[in-house]
Amino acid sequence: MTYTFLQEYWWFLVSLLAALFVVLMFVQGGQTLIWALGRTEPQRRMLLLATGRKWELTFTTLVTFGGAFFASFPLFYSTSFGGAYWVWMLILLCFVIQAVSYEFQLKRSNLLGTTTYRLFLMINGLLGPLLVGTAVGTFFFGANFIVDKQAIVLPGESPVISRWVHSWHGLEAVLDVRNVLLGLAVLMLSRCLAHLYFLNRIEDEEIRTRSRSMLPWEIGLFLIFFLSFAGFWLTSTGLAVASVSEAGAGVQEVPCRYLHALLDMPVVLALLLTGVILVLIGLFTPLVKPTSRCGIWSAGIGTTFTVLSLLLAAGWNGGTYYPSLADPSSSLTLANSCSSPYTLQIMSAVSLLIPFVLAYIIWAWHALEKSPIQPSEVDESH
Amino acid sequence: MEPIDTSLIDWSRAQFALTAMYHWIFVPLTLGLGLIMCIMEAIYVRTGKEFWKSTTRFWMKLFGINFAMGVATGIILEFEFGTNWSNYSWFVGDIFGAPLAVEGIVAFFLEATFIALMFFGWEKLGKKTHLLATWMTVLGATFSAWWILVANSWMQYPVGMEFNPETVRSEMVSFAAVALSPVAITKFLHTVTSSWVLGAVFVVGVSAWYLLRGRHTDFAHASIRVASIFGLCAALLTAATGHQSGVDIARHQPMKLAAAEGLHEGGTHVGLVGVGLLKPGVNWAHPAEDPFLFKVEIPCGLSLLATNTPDGYVPGIKNLLEGGYVGDDGLTALSAEQKMMLGHKAIDALRNCKRGTDGEQVEILRENFPYFGYGYLKTPEELVPPVAVTFYSFRVMVILGGYFLALFAGLLLAGKRIAMWKPGLLIILLSIPLAYAASEAGWIVAEVGRQPWTIQDLLPNCAAVSKLPVGSVKTTFWIFAVMFTTLLIAELCIMLRAISVGPEKNCAS
Numbered sequence: 006m007t008y009t010f011l012q013e014y015w016w017f018l019v020s021l022l023a024a025l026f027v028v029l030m031f032v033q034g035g036q037t038l039i040w041a042l043g044r045t046e047p048q049r050r051m052l053l054l055a056t057g058r059k060w061e062l063t064f065t066t067l068v069t070f071g072g073a074f075f076a077s078f079p080l081f082y083s084t085s086f087g088g089a090y091w092v093w094m095l096i097l098l099c100f101v102i103q104a105v106s107y108e109f110q111l112k113r114s115n116l117l118g119t120t121t122y123r124l125f126l127m128i129n130g131l132l133g134p135l136l137v138g139t140a141v142g143t144f145f146f147g148a149n150f151i152v153d154k155q156a157i158v159l160p161g162e163s164p165v166i167s168r169w170v171h172s173w174h175g176l177e178a179v180l181d182v183r184n185v186l187l188g189l190a191v192l193m194l195s196r197c198l199a200h201l202y203f204l205n206r207i208e209d210e211e212i213r214t215r216s217r218s219m220l221p222w223e224i225g226l227f228l229i230f231f232l233s234f235a236g237f238w239l240t241s242t243g244l245a246v247a248s249v250s251e252a253g254a255g256v257q258e259v260p261c262r263y264l265h266a267l268l269d270m271p272v273v274l275a276l277l278l279t280g281v282i283l284v285l286i287g288l289f290t291p292l293v294k295p296t297s298r299c300g301i302w303s304a305g306i307g308t309t310f311t312v313l314s315l316l317l318a319a320g321w322n323g324g325t326y327y328p329s330l331a332d333p334s335s336s337l338t339l340a341n342s343c344s345s346p347y348t349l350q351i352m353s354a355v356s357l358l359i360p361f362v363l364a365y366i367i368w369a370w371h372a373l374e375k376s377p378i379q380p381s382e383v384d385e386s387h
Numbered sequence: 388m389e390p391i392d393t394s395l396i397d398w399s400r401a402q403f404a405l406t407a408m409y410h411w412i413f414v415p416l417t418l419g420l421g422l423i424m425c426i427m428e429a430i431y432v433r434t435g436k437e438f439w440k441s442t443t444r445f446w447m448k449l450f451g452i453n454f455a456m457g458v459a460t461g462i463i464l465e466f467e468f469g470t471n472w473s474n475y476s477w478f479v480g481d482i483f484g485a486p487l488a489v490e491g492i493v494a495f496f497l498e499a500t501f502i503a504l505m506f507f508g509w510e511k512l513g514k515k516t517h518l519l520a521t522w523m524t525v526l527g528a529t530f531s532a533w534w535i536l537v538a539n540s541w542m543q544y545p546v547g548m549e550f551n552p553e554t555v556r557s558e559m560v561s562f563a564a565v566a567l568s569p570v571a572i573t574k575f576l577h578t579v580t581s582s583w584v585l586g587a588v589f590v591v592g593v594s595a596w597y598l599l600r601g602r603h604t605d606f607a608h609a610s611i612r613v614a615s616i617f618g619l620c621a622a623l624l625t626a627a628t629g630h631q632s633g634v635d636i637a638r639h640q641p642m643k644l645a646a647a648e649g650l651h652e653g654g655t656h657v658g659l660v661g662v663g664l665l666k667p668g669v670n671w672a673h674p675a676e677d678p679f680l681f682k683v684e685i686p687c688g689l690s691l692l693a694t695n696t697p698d699g700y701v702p703g704i705k706n707l708l709e710g711g712y713v714g715d716d717g718l719t720a721l722s723a724e725q726k727m728m729l730g731h732k733a734i735d736a737l738r739n740c741k742r743g744t745d746g747e748q749v750e751i752l753r754e755n756f757p758y759f760g761y762g763y764l765k766t767p768e769e770l771v772p773p774v775a776v777t778f779y780s781f782r783v784m785v786i787l788g789g790y791f792l793a794l795f796a797g798l799l800l801a802g803k804r805i806a807m808w809k810p811g812l813l814i815i816l817l818s819i820p821l822a823y824a825a826s827e828a829g830w831i832v833a834e835v836g837r838q839p840w841t842i843q844d845l846l847p848n849c850a851a852v853s854k855l856p857v858g859s860v861k862t863t864f865w866i867f868a869v870m871f872t873t874l875l876i877a878e879l880c881i882m883l884r885a886i887s888v889g890p891e892k893n894c895a896s
Contacts, residue, residue: 348558
């Protein structure tokens with residue numbers, strides 16, 4: 006296995022984890038629908054029970070994504086987390102309040118009251134996907150940092166190798182409408198996926214009817230945001246590496262960078278198109294065939310393919326997956342930000358366990374979800 | 388670029404300490420109570436008695452309340468390596484990231500997948516499958532602890548790596564050396580067994596409360612019996628691994644041991660301070676007088692602990708700063724100033740080696756790299772960690788460890804007669820906060836005692852921290868402080884309520 010192969014393999018794995026995370030954010034989307042779909046307390050409990058069984062998978066995927074990114078591309082971890090401090094901290098805070106809210110909301114003597122914990126879930130549901138999408142937007146449209154590895158040996162000065170040059174420390178991403186469009190697209194996608202998940206899992210005709218009536222609006226907004234983002238994404242000028250080197254030199258501007266990347270990598274293009282088609286099939290299935298419960302599977306797989314292909318287009322093919330607006334030569338590429346060949350090899354061996362992990366997750370999912378959630382279950386739930 | 392503001396380092400340390408300490412309130416109970424739960428459910432599956440099912444379900448309810456907070460506080464820690472210690476993330480990310488990734492893939496998914504089955508699967512799974520889910524959940528949590536402790540141990544004892552001047556970072560050369568380092572093994576065993584002790588103290592403490600109130604007595608006696616046997620074994624293992632941990636610290640982090648003992652000047656036949664009171668405001672690098680107000684020593688105890696021989700040489704803070712003594716390896720120890728000089732040489736060589744192309748400079752760097760971190764220090768005094776905090780924490784941990792051993796032994800001897808002795812039940816109940824104090828104290832010794840290093844000898848805090856506005860770190864510190872405190876209070880209220888409601892009805896005979 007060559008070093009380049011290992012870098013691309015790990016970019017694939019990190020991108021796959023990110024894609025699965027986006028799919029699993031249907032949990033967040035579901036949290037924003039507690040009051041919209043659940044008009045009575047038993048209905049709200051059913052919605053919370055349905056997502057409550059899955060929030061830990063979303064959470065764990067995020068943690069594993071962080072660990073895998075750290076292990077395989079430590080310069081990204083160092084640069085983005087250490088620089089775009091506020092964006093990442095806000096995302097983390099959202100996930101912290103989510104973790105306790107599911108467990109505490111129905112417990113007696115929970116100090117803050119059921120409504121407060123559900124409000125926390127609503128905040129996580131809205132801000133989580135929005136911030137994650139906006140932060141991921143900077144993978145395509147750039148962030149404000151400078152990397153200088155020699156800074157670590159400058160006498161009498163700050164030895165920090167990665168510096169953020171915007172005083173908002175990551176929040177400035179919202180000033181670029183393209184990032185915000187991606188954030189809004191992810192938010193609406195999470196809500197659409199949540200509708201499909203509820204249609205699949207919940208045996209309550211009122212909820213299902215409401216979900217089906219809300220879905221066209223949600224799909225419409227998602228398509229507006231996603232297609233606007235896609236338009237910018239395909240036509241934006243981006244950075245690509247003319248000559249790969251450790252110093253990051255040789256970065257040049259490429260018009261329609263991501264369009265070129267897709268045309269250069271037909272497999273990724275095919276993945277993207279397949280993904281988009283599957284998402285559309287999944288989203289429109291319940292509208293065309295109201296009794297169908299299968300939309301979530303098609304839309305979930307489609308989302309995985311779509312997000313995966315977007316990220317592969319950023320990292321593969323000599324691209325800069327984290328372009329620097331402040332100093333293009335500081336932009337992060339797979340080559341200049343990855344771990345050593347030895348570490349990537351070891352990690353690749355560990356990654357062989359992933360199919361085994363997926364197998365027991367599928368088994369557990371199946372064991373717990375043999376039949377849809379019935380109204381009677383809300384009283385027996387943990 | 389201006390130099391790093393020292394208050395940024397302090398606030399970054401404070402934030403990490405705050406989140407780590409909050410996280411550690413919840414983790415040991417997950418590990419300890421989890422295993423007790425597994426044992427109880429195994430008894431249920433074996434005997435088929437509903438009593439044990441209800442008993443398991445009660446403790447599982449408390450486990451769930453605690454678990455959520457552990458998860459919530461844990462995610463912050465992983466990402467804080469990037470957000471607040473960005474230079475660290477690059478300098479050793481090649482090595483340090485791997486255990487975190489393996490933890491995610493191997494342990495976290497195991498835990499997260501099976502915990503849903505454990506909580507929601509009582510009516511959906513067979514008895515044995517449910518038992519498997521419970522064991523898998525706890526095994527996942529324990530695997531998770533393994534990888535985190537591997538990562539932490541590596542910071543205390545960096546092995547299996549080489550510095551690469553071309554990439555300006557340390558790189559892993561042996562995964563086995565990192566994952567199976569003797570320090571990691573000892574640390575894992577000591578930390579996990581001490582968590583089992585905490586879990587056992589929690590169970591006997593809550594059960595003692597029921598006995599005090601005369602409620603659920605069968606349930607309480609049964610829980611005490613299981614937890615006491617488990618706790619006694621765990622306490623013995625904690626003591627044994629604690630001794631090995633002391634030997635490791637003496638060998639690899641002698642300054643931490645000197646701080647934990649308040650040992651200014653070392654020697655042979657050094658006594659172990661059993662109880663002591665330090666004079667306030669002592670300058671430990673150059674104390675003007677005896678730093679103790681009083682102390683009671685176990686003769687030759689420290690020599691025995693550190694070297695396994697009563698006449699072994701143990702260096703004190705002064706010896707470590709001044710050097711000149713002969714170490715275990717037979718070499719004369721360097722002074723702090725000599726180490727700082729070599730550290731400067733290593734840093735200069737890295738600056739001049741032109742990304743590894745100048746062979747002569749690379750050689751100088753390789754030779755002096757073991758002292759690399761000393762090059763960032765301004766004075767030798769920076770090498771002395773906060774002694775008083777380390778000293779008292781060490782005593783709290785050890786003395787309470789001995790107390791728990793006696794507590795479990797006493798409970799086993801007393802059997803059901805313990806229900807007749809009200810003051811004893813009160814003491815057992817009050818032991819719960821003491822278990823937490825011991826557990827946190829252990830981490831304070833481990834982490835405060837190794838200051839100023841993020842990676843022993845290679846990277847001090849000042850070279851590891853992210854360049855952020857101090858105000859931002861202060862703000863997030865207070866956000867976390869308020870949020871975690873509020874959620875902790877909420878958790879305690881829920882936990883107390885669940886305890887006051889008690890187990891299900893069929894827990895009565």
